[in-house]
Structures are given as C-alpha cells and as structure tokens.
Amino acid sequence: MALSLITSTPGRRTGVAALLAALVVPVVPAAAQPPVAPQHAVCKPHGELRQALRTLTDRDRITGAAVLVTDATAGAPCGSWAETAGTADLSTGRAMNATDRLRAGSVTKTFTATVVLQLAAEHRIALDAPVDRYLPGLIRHNGYDGRRITVRQLLRHTSGLPDYLDAPEWERPERLRYRHFEPRELVARALDLPRPRGAWHYATTNYLLAGLIIREVTGNSPEAEITRRVIRPLGLRDTYWPGDDARIRGPHSRSYFTAEDGRRTDGTTWNTTFGGVGGALVSTPADLTRFSTALLGGRLLPADQLAEMRRTVAADPDRLWPGARYGLGLIASPLRCGGEWWGHAGTVPGGHRALTAVGPGGRSVAVALNEVPATLQAEQDFLDMVQTAFCEDRSSEGTEPEEGKHQ
Numbered sequence: 001m002a003l004s005l006i007t008s009t010p011g012r013r014t015g016v017a018a019l020l021a022a023l024v025v026p027v028v029p030a031a032a033q034p035p036v037a038p039q040h041a042v043c044k045p046h047g048e049l050r051q052a053l054r055t056l057t058d059r060d061r062i063t064g065a066a067v068l069v070t071d072a073t074a075g076a077p078c079g080s081w082a083e084t085a086g087t088a089d090l091s092t093g094r095a096m097n098a099t100d101r102l103r104a105g106s107v108t109k110t111f112t113a114t115v116v117l118q119l120a121a122e123h124r125i126a127l128d129a130p131v132d133r134y135l136p137g138l139i140r141h142n143g144y145d146g147r148r149i150t151v152r153q154l155l156r157h158t159s160g161l162p163d164y165l166d167a168p169e170w171e172r173p174e175r176l177r178y179r180h181f182e183p184r185e186l187v188a189r190a191l192d193l194p195r196p197r198g199a200w201h202y203a204t205t206n207y208l209l210a211g212l213i214i215r216e217v218t219g220n221s222p223e224a225e226i227t228r229r230v231i232r233p234l235g236l237r238d239t240y241w242p243g244d245d246a247r248i249r250g251p252h253s254r255s256y257f258t259a260e261d262g263r264r265t266d267g268t269t270w271n272t273t274f275g276g277v278g279g280a281l282v283s284t285p286a287d288l289t290r291f292s293t294a295l296l297g298g299r300l301l302p303a304d305q306l307a308e309m310r311r312t313v314a315a316d317p318d319r320l321w322p323g324a325r326y327g328l329g330l331i332a333s334p335l336r337c338g339g340e341w342w343g344h345a346g347t348v349p350g351g352h353r354a355l356t357a358v359g360p361g362g363r364s365v366a367v368a369l370n371e372v373p374a375t376l377q378a379e380q381d382f383l384d385m386v387q388t389a390f391c392e393d394r395s396s397e398g399t400e401p402e403e404g405k406h407q
Contacts, residue, residue: 048392049083052385056369057086060378063256063264063351063371064088064096067389068285070293072362082285088253088370090266098285101238101252102368103272104354105346107288108281109207111226113155113329114295116210117305118229124217127152127308127328131159134213138184141191151213154206155328156313163203164190165274173349174259174267180244181274183208200326202319207278207329214277222277234294239283246271248282253370255351264371267350279346285366288356292343292366296358310342321383335359337391347372355386365389 049067056062064086071078082098119125131139131154132146139146144161153159164186169176190205211222218225223241231239238250246269259265272280283291294300301309312325312332325332334340343357343365353369365386373379 046081046083046392049385049388050085052381052388053083053085055381056373056378056385060373060375060381061371062086062369062373062378063090064253064369065385066096066098066100066285066368067385068098068289068366069389070289070364072293072364086370090254090256090264096253096368096370098366098368099251100368101248101250101282101284102354102370103248103255103270103346103348103350103352104239104281104283104288105275105279105348105352106204107283107344107346107354107356108275108277108279109204109346110295110329110344111230111281111291112207112210112214112222112277113309114300115214115222115226115229116151116155117301117309117328119214119217120308121302121305125151125213127155131209131213134216135209138187138212139191139209141188142193143195144191151210152308152328154210156200157202157206157315157326158200158313159203159206160195160201161203161205161209162190162193162196163201164193164205166203167193172260174257174265176274177267177270177350178246179271179274181271181276183212183276186274186276187212198316200313200316202316202326204275204278208276211277226277230291230300234290236283236287236290239281239287239291241280242272242282244271244273252282253352253368255348256371257349257351258374270348270350272348275348279348283354285354285356285368288354289364289366292356292358293362293364296342321379331357333357335390336387337394341365341386341390353382357386357390359390361394363390363394 053065053067056065066082066084068082070080084096084098086096088094088096088100116125120127128150130147131149131151135146139149149159167189187205187208214222214225248268254266254268256264257267298306309328309330312327315324315326323334330342331344332340332342339360341357341359345355347353351371353372355367358364367386373382
C-alpha cells in the first residue's frame, strides 16, 4: 500500500514511484505445500544480491532489508535462499531476517482481486457490470457515477476515482495512526476530492469498493471471504487481518518512519483499518511466496479468470515506476535479464514495505523492508535489488511474456 499503499508519501509523488503506496463450483484449492525447498550444498553465494541489500542499509540508511528467493527452475542448484542486511529491532539490535511477520500493504489488493475473480468464475459478479448494480447509489456525488464505472475498472485502477489517501489529512498520517476507519467513510471522503488526471490512477478507494461488493454478493465480510477462500486453503498460518489491533502478533520486525520532527520513529503499532482489503494484511515472505506461486500457477483461479487478471494497461510511472503495467490486482514489470515479473508491492506509513512476485522460469522473490526508501536514489536501489534477485545467476535471455497478456 503506498500511502496509496504502494507509493511512499501521499500527496508528494514525484519521479520514480513517487519516491518509490475482488454458478460454478467455487475454486477451493487443496492445501498447498510450502514453496520453500531446502538449500543444496552446492548452492553458491549470492554476492550481488547481498551487496544490493547492503546498499539499501548502508548507503540509503534503510533500517533492515530481507529477501527470500525460491527457484522452481528444473536443475537449479538452489531450491531457495534468503539474504538479509541491517536490523529488525533497533531497541535490541536483533538482526533482520526473512521469517518475521510484517505489514504487507497493497499486496493485500491481489488477495482481494483473487476473490472477486473467483466470484466472477461463479457468475456471482460480472466484471463489466456497473458498480451501481452491487452498490446502488453509493457512487453518486461530485460528478462521480457508479452507473458508469465497472468492477473491472475498479480492479485495474481505471475507474477515474480519486484515492482517499490523497486527501490533505493524510499528509501527516502519524496523526491518524490509532483511529478506526470504516470503508464507506473513506469512500465518501474520496468522492469529495477532485477528479484525477489521466486514464490510470492508483487508488485504494477502488479496492475498498471491491470489498463492499464482495460483502454484498456473499453476505460475509470481505476479510472472512478472503480468509475462507485463500488464506486458510493455502495454509498461510502467518497471514491474518489485524482489525483494530494496532500491534503485530507473533515474531515480527519493527518498522520505522521519519516523524514530523525529523527523527526516526518506531511505527510498528498502527491501526490499519484505513487500508482495509486494500492494504491491511499482516504476512511473511514465505506466506506471500506461497500465495503468489499458487495464484500464478493456476491453483486459485480457472484459466479464463487468471488470463483476465494478467491483461494489463500501462501504469502511471509516477505512481508505480517506469515500465510497470497493471492488470486486475497484479503488476507486471520488465526484467533486465528478459521477460517480466508478476506480483504486487505494498507500503504502509509505519515503515514496512513488502513485495511478492514470480518471474520467468518460476523464480519467486519476496522482499521485506522495515523502513520505506526516502529518496529517489533509495527507491531506485530498491527496484535494482528486486532486479538482482530475479536476474542473478541467469543469462541475459529471459522468457518473453506470453502473447496476449497485455492490451
């Protein structure tokens, strides 16, 4: 989540990632096996990735960074490996690791989009139906009209709706860190804002509306449906909805942000109801890897719905990064070694940043930071580190995207 739950700072988005903040039988997969295989004795050091992480912690002053890489390529010398740098908890000096829980931010959007698409496969939601069919009269203010916005446009961020996180009060989110928010309250706030420019505008508003549609169609909270359909079947034991609990349960890294007085501040305790099904999940790199590999491996959606998810449009580089494209709750991003990765990234104002993605050949990467990059250089170093995680030990010839994935 940036403060759009992907980008790092609401209302001040410039340059790279703006300082980079969803009737057939329901699809219920068998419990997935953990994607992390044991390391082989012949697995060689991953010095380039280690150095990329140290650049983040040493040059960019990120408190802690961890990467979990899982390689499903046949004959790969390493099944999985983790690299870390920096500190998980400044008060104790505990080193960063790749097993701690963290706030996943906008990675949550992919979970939500997956459930919307499952309901579409069950003919309970029509992607090209107007939002007003499911939420009559909710979007009818300030020139915004739910009769002219489709469910697909919500999931793809082409609805033309503003992001409530662009409202002036979110310039200093720490002032709101212990407040409870309701989705309809946040949607109403968004509708008071001016219409965004451009055909694509990243807005967590879209996903709160998707969650309300899930509730309307199923009679259950979207959090309960996502848990029933995705989290529990995949055995994601470290992934949960915190609700109003500002703490993170279980082993976790602390998170840090720069407060109004310029000091590095602990932001771990935070009420994330403001993110809802657009950004509130707590998870781990291993759970996020299990989810992304199950999704992109076809175990959560029928082929037709997964293909819909992977049909992308160009994203605004000021709200993601150059070359990024957006599908239905999925980001596609080109790799320097060929092909592209598919997944999602997320940021929360307290300082956690997560990324989970799958690249050519089935290599998956999950990233955890406990402080958000604060400069364009740091953001570029973060993106370079993700590239390194996918491309280290690979030839320059990658797998090209399958025909028809973009439109």
